[in-house]
Amino acid sequence: MSTSATDSSTVDPRELRNALGSFATGVAIVTTSQDGHDVGMTINSFNSVSLDPPMVLWSLAKSSASLDIFTNSGYFAIHILSAEQQDMSQRFATRGIDKFAGVEVERGEGNVPIIQGCSAVFHCKTTYKYEGGDHEIFVGEVLKFEHFQKSPLVFHAGKYALAVAKQNEPEVKEPVVGFNANSLTYLMGLVYFQLAKKSSEKMAEHGINDCEAAILHALSMGGGRSAAEIERIVAVGGLHVTDDILLQMAEKNLLTLASENGENKASLTDEGSEMLMKMIAYVQAIEDGAMPDDAYTELSLAKDLLKKAALKLLKD
């Protein structure tokens, strides 16, 4: 719904909050320290003010337990969070806990704690403070800053979100992709085939074929399974599991077979588990190598989408 109001008495706070939430922001943690007491909190009221001199602002609820320390310390640091730091954001938005417990920090100007792994950090000296209703507005001069190329954490409509750059034109225009660039099946098939080929080649160096690799994966979910039970797990990949294959793998010491009610039940050996760990690391490295730099956000979205599609396909 849409609401407009001219007089504060007619403003519904929840509607106002919802409307303000339609402005997507980044997420930051602001920290400071006084007399050896560190404080910090998650904010999204951060904004740039001026480039020359370099200045930024943020606002602090007057109800905050940290108001006095932020007011008196004279310094603060703004940490722009990366997409991987949602847990950190949650932690610094939680009242009454030791927010810094187990968090690795360095020390900045004014002994301010500096959290590691952020997209950017602005070390600031408080220059002005303004009244802003139920908040205090802090303006600071940026004394120095650090910037790392990381995907940002976004906050929109009361939820964490990821940012993806809009692409007006597909970046890849090679003929091999161009013709079928809008077919999900074709693109997935192409990427899958190329990745699987590289993985197979790597595993073949260790004497493991695709079916054996899938069996090792299946047994990592729990041992004591027959060929038919393993096949039910790996059948999604179109593979066929027989007792002969299990016997060959047992000869290679990758699994043990125990006879139960006339059936061979397979379980991983230590060697099999080790081989599986190696394979997982190889596949991860091959996948990482195929992705552009800093693909965290796009990969998270793609994986979420494919998980949903997989669940739907397996249900149908």
Ligand SMILES: Cc1cc2nc3c(=O)[nH]c(=O)nc-3n(C[C@H](O)[C@H](O)[C@H](O)COP(=O)(O)O)c2cc1C
């Ligand atoms: C995404 C997000 C943005 C927030 N932005 C602000 C903000 O700009 N100012 C503020 O005072 N509180 C903000 N909060 C709430 C504080 O992080 C939270 O109340 C915090 O625990 C207060 O710290 P305190 O324990 O020092 O009072 C935000 C919370 C979240 C999750």
